[in-house]
Amino acid sequence: MNIVISGPGGAGKGTVVSALLETHPEIWLSRSWTTRDRRPGEAADAYVFTDRASFDANIEADGFLEWVDFLDYRQGTPVPAPPEGTDMLFEIDVAGARSVRALDSSALLIFLDTPDRDAQRRRLEQRGDSPDLIEARLRKGDEERAAADDLGMQVVVNDTVERTVKEIEHLIETARTDGAER
Numbered sequence: 386m387n388i389v390i391s392g393p394g395g396a397g398k399g400t401v402v403s404a405l406l407e408t409h410p411e412i413w414l415s416r417s418w419t420t421r422d423r424r425p426g427e428a429a430d431a432y433v434f435t436d437r438a439s440f441d442a443n444i445e446a447d448g449f450l451e452w453v454d455f456l457d458y459r460q461g462t463p464v465p466a467p468p469e470g471t472d473m474l475f476e477i478d479v480a481g482a483r484s485v486r487a488l489d490s491s492a493l494l495i496f497l498d499t500p501d502r503d504a505q506r507r508r509l510e511q512r513g514d515s516p517d518l519i520e521a522r523l524r525k526g527d528e529e530r531a532a533a534d535d536l537g538m539q540v541v542v543n544d545t546v547e548r549t550v551k552e553i554e555h556l557i558e559t560a561r562t563d564g565a566e567r
Contacts, residue, residue: 386472387489389482392497393526395508397543413471421458451484479532493560496533
């Protein structure tokens with residue numbers, strides 16, 4: 386099964402995905418590539434951090450399932466090669482979710498959101514984003530929410546990591562059960 390978790394900057398995607406993976410070895414995470422710099426305190430394996438030339442070479446080699454120019458950098462999902470018998474998890478933006486849905490109409494698409502825009506702003510401030518970047522991410526978040534709604538994504542509000550992970554686990558189990566009944 387393909388699982389996508391998308392959401393605006395500050396929604397806590399990385400934190401929620403890490404918590405989910407800790408207790409679910411049957412889920413394999415596809416690591417996205419990015420040309421942006423690593424944030425202070427961000428795990429070295431949060432992305433494959435690369436330069437623009439290497440990213441562009443991978444585009445030319447058809448090495449991405451999807452990729453996008455996002456604000457002032459590029460990010461993309463490499464063509465996945467998950468271990469046998471695992472569910473594949475993509476932590477990607479809504480445009481990437483649309484690409485996965487085009488390849489797999491039964492993919493579980495989850496949009497992780499903040500409780501409200503003020504919470505999103507606070508989280509972006511806490512991780513050290515500049516005021517200009519915060520405003521750009523808030524605007525982009527509004528666009529992503531609208532696109533997620535158009536795509537019919539399941540919305541999960543990340544108010545606490547524990548509750549959020551439980552809700553996502555329930556969505557995954559329901560999707561597995563529904564898929565097995567087909």
